[in-house]
Amino acid sequence: MIHVSCAIIRHKGKILICQRSSAMKLPLKWEFPGGKIEKGESKEACLVREIKEELDIAITVKSRLKEVSHAYEDFSICLYPFIASLDYGQPKALEHAQFKWVTSEELLNYDWAEADIPIVEEYLSL
Numbered sequence: 001m002i003h004v005s006c007a008i009i010r011h012k013g014k015i016l017i018c019q020r021s022s023a024m025k026l027p028l029k030w031e032f033p034g035g036k037i038e039k040g041e042s043k044e045a046c047l048v049r050e051i052k053e054e055l056d057i058a059i060t061v062k063s064r065l066k067e068v069s070h071a072y073e074d075f076s077i078c079l080y081p082f083i084a085s086l087d088y089g090q091p092k093a094l095e096h097a098q099f100k101w102v103t104s105e106e107l108l109n110y111d112w113a114e115a116d117i118p119i120v121e122e123y124l125s126l
């Protein structure tokens with residue numbers, strides 16, 4: 001089981017979503033940016049670090065949504081989602097194929113990593 005923090009980053013009424021590259025696991029699926037929690041690291045600190053590494057932006061973590069456990073064919077994941085705000089920087093797709101700023105209404109139009117679907121649904125129900 002891998003433990004992963006991910007961020008719903010909100011800025012000016014939109015949400016930042018990222019498409020995994022064709023070289024990554026779950027190629028071309030859309031996800032909330034984030035990554036694996038390292039030993040001794042808090043979920044929030046992991047998120048701030050991963051978002052800086054992947055997108056070169058600084059965020060503030062605001063609140064937490066429900067965690068999601070999901071078994072893919074070849075690995076299982078526990079995903080910890082947080083709502084965050086953008087502090088500074090312009091995102092750059094340093095690891096992803098691309099990123100987009102979308103409205104909440106547009107979230108359901110994307111081909112999400114399966115583990116993210118309950119997160120999108122919870123977010124839309126808030």
Ligand SMILES: Nc1nc2c([nH]c(=O)n2[C@@H]2O[C@H](COP(=O)(O)OP(=O)(O)OP(=O)(O)O)[C@@H](O)[C@H]2O)c(=O)[nH]1
Nearest residue numbers: 004006024025026031032033034035036077113115116
């Ligand atoms: N960051 C992120 N990862 C997610 C999400 N949903 C989801 O299933 N994942 C999975 O969680 C794992 C996150 O790990 P990662 O991004 O740090 O690592 P990776 O698999 O790209 O790289 P790796 O090859 O080093 O394992 C990936 O396997 C990814 O497929 C999500 O919303 N955000």
